[in-house]
Amino acid sequence: MKRLTTRIFVIAMMLGLFAVPVLNANDVSVFIDGERIGFEDQQPIFMGSGARTLVPIRAVFEALGFHVDWSPGGNVLLTRGDDEIGIKASTSIIEASNLASVNGEYVPLGFPTMIFGDRTLVPVQGLLERMGHIVEWDEGTRTMNINSLMGYASWDFHSGAFANQISPPEAGEEFAIIHTSMGEIHMRLFPELAPLAVENFVTLAQEGYYDGLVFHRIIEGFMAQGGCPYGTGAGGESMWGMPFGNETSPNLRHIRGALSMANAGGRSNNSQFFIVQADDMYYRFVPQLEEFLATRDEPGTDGGYTRIEQFPAEFEFVQHYLEYGGWPHLDFAHTVFGQVFDGMDVVDAIAAVQTDEDDRPLVDVVIQRIEIVEFEEVEQVEN
Numbered sequence: 001m002k003r004l005t006t007r008i009f010v011i012a013m014m015l016g017l018f019a020v021p022v023l024n025a026n027d028v029s030v031f032i033d034g035e036r037i038g039f040e041d042q043q044p045i046f047m048g049s050g051a052r053t054l055v056p057i058r059a060v061f062e063a064l065g066f067h068v069d070w071s072p073g074g075n076v077l078l079t080r081g082d083d084e085i086g087i088k089a090s091t092s093i094i095e096a097s098n099l100a101s102v103n104g105e106y107v108p109l110g111f112p113t114m115i116f117g118d119r120t121l122v123p124v125q126g127l128l129e130r131m132g133h134i135v136e137w138d139e140g141t142r143t144m145n146i147n148s149l150m151g152y153a154s155w156d157f158h159s160g161a162f163a164n165q166i167s168p169p170e171a172g173e174e175f176a177i178i179h180t181s182m183g184e185i186h187m188r189l190f191p192e193l194a195p196l197a198v199e200n201f202v203t204l205a206q207e208g209y210y211d212g213l214v215f216h217r218i219i220e221g222f223m224a225q226g227g228c229p230y231g232t233g234a235g236g237e238s239m240w241g242m243p244f245g246n247e248t249s250p251n252l253r254h255i256r257g258a259l260s261m262a263n264a265g266g267r268s269n270n271s272q273f274f275i276v277q278a279d280d281m282y283y284r285f286v287p288q289l290e291e292f293l294a295t296r297d298e299p300g301t302d303g304g305y306t307r308i309e310q311f312p313a314e315f316e317f318v319q320h321y322l323e324y325g326g327w328p329h330l331d332f333a334h335t336v337f338g339q340v341f342d343g344m345d346v347v348d349a350i351a352a353v354q355t356d357e358d359d360r361p362l363v364d365v366v367i368q369r370i371e372i373v374e375f376e377e378v379e380q381v382e383n
Helices: 056-064 122-129 161-166 195-206 286-294 313-325 343-353
Strands: 003-010 031-034 053-057 067-070 074-080 085-089 097-100 105-108 114-116 119-122 134-138 143-147 174-180 183-189 213-219 223-226 258-261 273-276 336-343 368-373
Touching: 003 336, 031 056, 053 056, 056 067, 056 119, 122 134, 143 258, 161 313, 161 336, 183 195, 183 343, 195 336, 213 343, 223 258, 223 343, 286 313, 336 343
Parallel strands: 003 085, 031 143
Antiparallel strands: 003 097, 053 119, 067 074, 074 085, 097 105, 114 119, 134 143, 174 183, 174 368, 183 336, 213 223, 213 368, 223 273, 258 273, 258 336
16 A cells, blocks of 8 residues: 655644634534544534534544554654554644645645644544545534545555466355356455455345345346346445445456446445456457567566566466456456356356347346355366
């Protein structure tokens, strides 16, 4: 994950210097991903209509999974994995500032940060949105909803990524069996690379959400899509009751047999998914991929290594596309979170059913249930 360094430079002002009325602090509620968070000795401050709500920084960021360190000099360091957010505040009354510096870019906070006692209160909306969260404020109910289901995008290659995607599960690993009216499809899952998509899929499957739904959109030579409770492609809800973001990287691709999230672009994943069935490369993809392979021995930009030496997984995926099929133009636009390791013959049979002009099967192909089980024995990988 790219290191995120955020420094907030603020000059705090005493509460009495503000002309905006402060209303009852206890009226403010803050929810993170649907769960209400509590505050100890310092509640959020509602600054009045048209202003901002200031929230204790420790309570919010600890609830978001950060470790909070405070130093006597007025510095706060927040860490979560590889992320570091440095926040600097001062009690000097010189000039009120409502700007934060995030990765060298100024972000308007909408209201100056303030210090009450030993608590730093921050108008978090602008800051959290810049960090990739969604913050919704309902002034009528004085409720702040923080949604952290934003996913991630990465360009970092993992060694062995290609081999990992096409390998069967290891002993003890959970995988999915999609029981359909045309047979079983066994899917490996990748929670380490797509944790939101996998958790959502597994939870919905275990709750029986997918039981009895259909593959509502099937295009032979492309994919089979399901997971809509209406059977039309117009519905679906995630386990959180709200959409979540893509999780994309070079380490999982839309090769034949990939299990991926269907969406309407951006942060719109819910319950719908599709399985890539394409067993031959669409003509428009081939020239690009062949040209890419032709550059494998050209010098790279790092120490004179060739491109294939720098990015071996990339070339392995491209070669696999050309030999076995897939849909590379979906890469980095949808979240691959699983891979068929047994049952591609069933996927091919589903793809071959007759459909109408809207790509809906004339006879329903039903998802009877999706079973999450523990892998016990080695099976042959089927491309």
